[in-house]
Amino acid sequence: MSAPQSILPLEVRQLVYEAGGTRLLHDINLTLNHTQRTVILGPNGAGKSLLLRLCHGLLKPTSGEIVWRGAGTRDQPIRHQAMVFQRPVMLRRSAHANITHALKLRDVSRSERPERANAALALAGLSDLADRPARLMSGGEQQRLALARAWVTEPDVLFLDEPTASLDPAATRAVETLIEGFHAAGTKIIMATHDLGQARRLADEIVFLNKGRLLEHAPAKQFLERPDTREGRAFITGDLLW
Amino acid sequence: MNTILNAFAEAGVLLASFDSDFLAIVGLSLRVSLSAVLIACLIGFPLGAAVALFRFPGRGAVALMLNTFMGLPPVVVGLIVFLILSRSGPLGVLGLLFTPTAMIIAQAILVTPIIAALTRQIIEDLWGEYSEHLRSLNAGPLDTLGTLIYDARFSLSTAVLAGFGRAIAEVGAVMIVGGNIDHATRVMTTAIALETSKGNLATALGLGIVLLVIALAVNAGVQIINAMGARKDAIA
Numbered sequence: 001m002s003a004p005q006s007i008l009p010l011e012v013r014q015l016v017y018e019a020g021g022t023r024l025l026h027d028i029n030l031t032l033n034h035t036q037r038t039v040i041l042g043p044n045g046a047g048k049s050l051l052l053r054l055c056h057g058l059l060k061p062t063s064g065e066i067v068w069r070g071a072g073t074r075d076q077p078i079r080h081q082a083m084v085f086q087r088p089v090m091l092r093r094s095a096h097a098n099i100t101h102a103l104k105l106r107d108v109s110r111s112e113r114p115e116r117a118n119a120a121l122a123l124a125g126l127s128d129l130a131d132r133p134a135r136l137m138s139g140g141e142q143q144r145l146a147l148a149r150a151w152v153t154e155p156d157v158l159f160l161d162e163p164t165a166s167l168d169p170a171a172t173r174a175v176e177t178l179i180e181g182f183h184a185a186g187t188k189i190i191m192a193t194h195d196l197g198q199a200r201r202l203a204d205e206i207v208f209l210n211k212g213r214l215l216e217h218a219p220a221k222q223f224l225e226r227p228d229t230r231e232g233r234a235f236i237t238g239d240l241l242w
Numbered sequence: 243m244n245t246i247l248n249a250f251a252e253a254g255v256l257l258a259s260f261d262s263d264f265l266a267i268v269g270l271s272l273r274v275s276l277s278a279v280l281i282a283c284l285i286g287f288p289l290g291a292a293v294a295l296f297r298f299p300g301r302g303a304v305a306l307m308l309n310t311f312m313g314l315p316p317v318v319v320g321l322i323v324f325l326i327l328s329r330s331g332p333l334g335v336l337g338l339l340f341t342p343t344a345m346i347i348a349q350a351i352l353v354t355p356i357i358a359a360l361t362r363q364i365i366e367d368l369w370g371e372y373s374e375h376l377r378s379l380n381a382g383p384l385d386t387l388g389t390l391i392y393d394a395r396f397s398l399s400t401a402v403l404a405g406f407g408r409a410i411a412e413v414g415a416v417m418i419v420g421g422n423i424d425h426a427t428r429v430m431t432t433a434i435a436l437e438t439s440k441g442n443l444a445t446a447l448g449l450g451i452v453l454l455v456i457a458l459a460v461n462a463g464v465q466i467i468n469a470m471g472a473r474k475d476a477i478a
Contacts, residue, residue, distance in 0.1 A: 056378065057377075078378070079380050082378065083378045093393070
């Protein structure tokens with residue numbers, strides 16, 4: 001996961017995404033390096049989730065390019081990425097089996113899987129719930145399991161799509177601590193959120209989207225204190241954006 | 243009214259006596275229908291899942307066919323299999339007509355669309371939920387199929403049950419391709435038809451009761467498995 005083998009930087013060039021004849025993302029240009037935690041900020045409908053999904057490869061751009069420029073880009077870049085969704089997808093299996101399933105898809109040998117899954121569960125504080133059916137866990141536990149399941153695949157990049165949007169403050173804190181752990185271990189964090197507090201706590205740099213356009217890309221402190229655009233100022237002060 | 247009561251009494255005696263001919267008929271019924279359902283599962287699960295997951299030309303037509311074929315008339319299937327397996331038919335050399343194998347083939351043809359169509363619906367729903375996660379993990383087609391079929395296992399058991407119900411209760415196809423030959427191809431449904439027409443209402447009713455009890459046992463079994471699964475794996 002150290003920088004020389006990473007798939008980063010990520011370069012997004014003139015990215016356009018349309019669905020049903022509507023242009024949802026307009027001409028996005030963006031370069032993301034591996035050291036900083038990037039928070040994609042913007043109101044609902046700004047295109048944050050779309051941008052994440054396009055970068056991760058879950059959606060195909062209408063036009064434009066998404067290129068992983070790093071020296072570590074050999075095979076399929078998606079194998080060096082993981083994504084955690086707002087509503088975690090929980091397989092109808094135990095917490096432990098949810099993780100071994102991800103390891104199997106990453107071609108980890110059968111004998112190695114249980115131990116690595118246990119380590120991931122321990123990291124997320126879920127060791128006691130290893131045998132619990134994932135779908136019977138609480139929302140916060142499920143999101144931590146989703147993070148453990150992402151962590152176990154040792155991604156270069158972790159995409160997070162509003163991972164705490166439906167969690168209470170304590171569960172949010174637990175999830176944010178885990179995200180910090182990823183960052184400390186050298187994983188690139190790219191997270192979408194509309195939560196300014198969360199952006200303040202986690203962001204090194206902010207990508208501000210509004211109505212499908214990239215309006216600002218700046219260090220977090222700079223954007224949060226003095227946004228360059230009218231829309232950015234309105235978002236920071238909680239005004240409605242029209 | 244007396245006839246019916248007498249028939250019930252005689253049926254009870256028959257059931258209690260464990261008559262060997264009677265048991266042979268029940269055994270053959272189970273063998274034929276279970277084999278047919280097994281074959282239908284081997285074809286229907288992957289087929290239904292493939293139609294649910296993969297975009298290919300004619301996919302809509304295949305889905306429509308599967309749904310239509312759920313209601314195939316057994317006698318028509320019996321007739322077609324008869325034509326194929328008869329001496330002058332394309333597979334006549336195999337000499338399968340009027341054997342249990344022919345009956346298994348006919349029932350498998352009846353049951354496969356049921357299992358495939360229900361599987362398609364079940365897998366399509368689950369795919370809607372799992373798709374982003376599995377694509378994020380870069381799962382290939384086989385891993386995707388395997389994950390979905392495994393995670394839908396309890397819902398799929400309902401599809402299997404529907405298929406078995408169709409097979410065990412069906413008369414027309416097994417009558418045509420099996421011929422209802424005593425000690426060879428006589429199963430419960432064909433025996434009931436025959437005994438009723440001969441006026442042996444007790445035997446017919448006894449077989450009918452066994453048929454119902456088997457259906458009840460199979461359903462109860464699946465329900466218990468599902469309840470256990472729901473507790474263990476949270477299938478809901």
